[in-house]
Amino acid sequence: TQLLEQSPQFLSIQEGENLTVYCNSSSVFSSLQWYRQEPGEGPVLLVTVVTGGEVKKLKRLTFQFGDARKDSSLHITAAQPGDTGLYLCAGDRNTPLVFGKGTRLSVIA
Amino acid sequence: EAGVVQSPRYKIIEKKQPVAFWCNPISGHNTLYWYLQNLGQGPELLIRYENEEAVDDSQLPKDRFSAERLKGVDSTLKIQPAELGDSAVYLCASSLGGGDSMNTEAFFGQGTRLTVV
Numbered sequence: 001t002q003l004l005e006q007s008p009q010f011l012s013i014q015e016g017e018n019l020t021v022y023c024n025s026s027s028v029f030s031s032l033q034w035y036r037q038e039p040g041e042g043p044v045l046l047v048t049v050v051t052g053g054e055v056k057k058l059k060r061l062t063f064q065f066g067d068a069r070k071d072s073s074l075h076i077t078a079a080q081p082g083d084t085g086l087y088l089c090a091g092d093r094n095t096p097l098v099f100g101k102g103t104r105l106s107v108i109a
Numbered sequence: 110e111a112g113v114v115q116s117p118r119y120k121i122i123e124k125k126q127p128v129a130f131w132c133n134p135i136s137g138h139n140t141l142y143w144y145l146q147n148l149g150q151g152p153e154l155l156i157r158y159e160n161e162e163a164v165d166d167s168q169l170p171k172d173r174f175s176a177e178r179l180k181g182v183d184s185t186l187k188i189q190p191a192e193l194g195d196s197a198v199y200l201c202a203s204s205l206g207g208g209d210s211m212n213t214e215a216f217f218g219q220g221t222r223l224t225v226v
Contacts, residue, residue, distance in 0.1 A: 006151075031213065033213075033214060033215075035215075040219070040220075041219055041220075042113070042200050042202070042217025042218050042219050042220050043152070043200075043215075043217050044217070045214050045215065045216070048214055086149075088151050088152070090215070092213045096142065096154045096157045096165045097142070097154075097204075097213055097215055098154070099144075099151035099152045099153070100151050101150050101151045102149075102150070102151045104149065
């Protein structure tokens with residue numbers, strides 16, 4: 001059983017479109033992190049959300065932590081080809097950081 | 110400041126041979142992770158160290174995998190003997206450690222891509 005479920009698994013969109021990817025769990029997390037991974041590289045941290053209902057913005061990326069701290073979403077506005085990559089969420093439950101399987105995003109110019 | 114350094118970047122070995130990976134975490138980071146990542150999947154934890162102590166190694170296949178973190182800094186992960194199914198990317202990550210949520214933010218190396226033939 002996967003602790004963190006990410007959806008969709010794959011997403012291919014045109015440049016300029018908006019998109020949302022989701023990270024869901026039945027467990028409560030003390031914090032949740034989002035990473036982006038490009039081919040041949042390790043994941044790179046984008047943001048950490050800690051408080052239920054918290055919203056954080058990073059340029060065109062908006063991250064939201066669910067009120068119950070069980071789920072999170074990542075919304076990208078006006079996607080660009082440079083946003084292409086594997087988006088991973090990772091949950092912290094005072095145990096080793098646990099990752100979802102990721103959403104592979106492809107933005108086509 | 111240097112990030113997490115892993116070597117080698119790539120390794121091709123024949124099955125049943127041994128292989129070792131090396132990781133140098135960010136200076137001052139107490140927590141060190143080894144993850145395995147299959148193509149198109151998220152990282153799966155193999156082992157976590159707090160300083161030199163392995164605090165979570167329940168996912169490490171101990172019949173063939175071993176790891177050490179001498180002096181609580183560098184770490185090595187070894188597979189002996191390697192099997193075809195071990196082909197994957199092995200990622201090392203480090204974090205500050207401690208109770209604060211920000212201290213669990215992980216910084217990853219580029220990984221070692223292992224191919225067992």
